[in-house]
Amino acid sequence: MIKKFIKEMKKNNIEGMLISNPQNVRYLSGFKGDDTYLLITFQSNYVITDARYTEQAAQECPDFEVIDWRDIGKFSRAVDYAAKKEDISKLGIEAEFINYRQFIDLKNDVKAKLVPLTKLVEKLRIIKTPEEIECARKACDISDRAFNRILSDIKIGITEKELSAKLQYYLKLEGSDARRYENIFISGKRTSLLHGIPSDKKVEYGDFVLMDFGAGYNGYLSDMTRTVVVGKADDKKKEIYEIERKSEQDAINAVKSKIIAKEVYYASIKAMENTGYLEYHYSGIGHGVGLAIHEEPFIGPKSEHLLEKNSIITIEPGIYIPGWGGVRIEDQVVVTDEGCEILTKSPRNLIEL
Ligand SMILES: [Mn+2]
Numbered sequence: 001m002i003k004k005f006i007k008e009m010k011k012n013n014i015e016g017m018l019i020s021n022p023q024n025v026r027y028l029s030g031f032k033g034d035d036t037y038l039l040i041t042f043q044s045n046y047v048i049t050d051a052r053y054t055e056q057a058a059q060e061c062p063d064f065e066v067i068d069w070r071d072i073g074k075f076s077r078a079v080d081y082a083a084k085k086e087d088i089s090k091l092g093i094e095a096e097f098i099n100y101r102q103f104i105d106l107k108n109d110v111k112a113k114l115v116p117l118t119k120l121v122e123k124l125r126i127i128k129t130p131e132e133i134e135c136a137r138k139a140c141d142i143s144d145r146a147f148n149r150i151l152s153d154i155k156i157g158i159t160e161k162e163l164s165a166k167l168q169y170y171l172k173l174e175g176s177d178a179r180r181y182e183n184i185f186i187s188g189k190r191t192s193l194l195h196g197i198p199s200d201k202k203v204e205y206g207d208f209v210l211m212d213f214g215a216g217y218n219g220y221l222s223d224m225t226r227t228v229v230v231g232k233a234d235d236k237k238k239e240i241y242e243i244e245r246k247s248e249q250d251a252i253n254a255v256k257s258k259i260i261a262k263e264v265y266y267a268s269i270k271a272m273e274n275t276g277y278l279e280y281h282y283s284g285i286g287h288g289v290g291l292a293i294h295e296e297p298f299i300g301p302k303s304e305h306l307l308e309k310n311s312i313i314t315i316e317p318g319i320y321i322p323g324w325g326g327v328r329i330e331d332q333v334v335v336t337d338e339g340c341e342i343l344t345k346s347p348r349n350l351i352e353l
Helices: 002-011 022-029 054-060 075-085 100-109 120-125 130-153 160-173 188-192 235-254 261-272
Strands: 016-019 037-041 045-049 065-068 090-094 113-117 184-187 208-213 224-229 286-288 295-299 312-315 318-321 325-328 331-335 340-342
Touching: 002 016, 002 037, 002 120, 016 022, 022 037, 022 120, 037 075, 045 054, 045 075, 054 065, 065 075, 075 100, 090 120, 100 113, 120 295, 130 160, 130 208, 130 224, 130 312, 130 331, 160 184, 160 208, 184 188, 188 208, 188 318, 188 325, 208 325, 224 235, 224 325, 235 261, 235 312, 235 318, 235 325, 235 331, 261 295, 295 312
Parallel strands: 016 090, 045 065, 090 113
Antiparallel strands: 016 037, 037 045, 184 208, 208 224, 286 295, 286 312, 312 331, 318 325, 331 340
8 A cells, every 4th residue: 555655645746745534544554543643755654643552553553663742742743753854855744634723733843845635545545455345345244234133123113313223233243343433314204314313203104214324344334225114115105215226226237347437327317317206316326435434436417537446336326305205225336347246235125114
């Protein structure tokens, strides 16, 4: 990873780069904690952290020199110390991951010229190695197993919060990383909220129940959504579910290497055209997923990104009708030359509980 990154640094005419995005820190160094930074140079690499993490950093990043910035007194001075040691005159910083206070401190305390850059590491993260794909595969298996377990808990009278907590528990029992993102578990009319937060609402007969969740394995995340019905679905629910299912399938069928991402979006809306429901769709129908839950590439009508083999993306069109409810089906796939491999294997047909 570091070798490839150094090539990027050379292209950008910098001799050192301060990494502050936690996922980029992990990608380049393997470090799993928080509040930690890297200084990458052509010769040596540094982990800049504090006493909570010095032992962990030494274990997880054996090729890095560990600096406890508190020993030097100030984070920005620690950066200057390492940059001077490596004789750096131009130091790249991650413009999207430095706050104003840090920037001012770095400007005052670092002798090297600061060069704000964006997405240097993120670009490298788009295409996954076989090891990364294996971790994502395991994360998807965990979420499939957790989904299978939660189905028997979805009953009239249980609250969204209770269901969300149980799903979290099953994900961890099935082997998910301890730290991961919160799930979306919503029901009834609330299913039209794209990123609804689980509430005290109780599940009622006839409700759509939408769950958008995932696991982590060795840092790599899974992201999937299923929408089920409690009891029998009425005709409108069946109709909308069927349109959504077709929309997602069409989008999955469109995925392959060397296709422009917006083509996947246009494939996803075909099933909605002339149904009256197109106006209720959301244009962000997928995204990359890896160490971050939402990462490059983002898939929508304006995405000119060329999909490439071994990228991992989600496909998640949806129909959201305010005041009525919504349906989303989301799967995680690996892009291949001919199409894609679906990593999330839970059934996509309408489940009536
Ligand atoms: Mn997603």
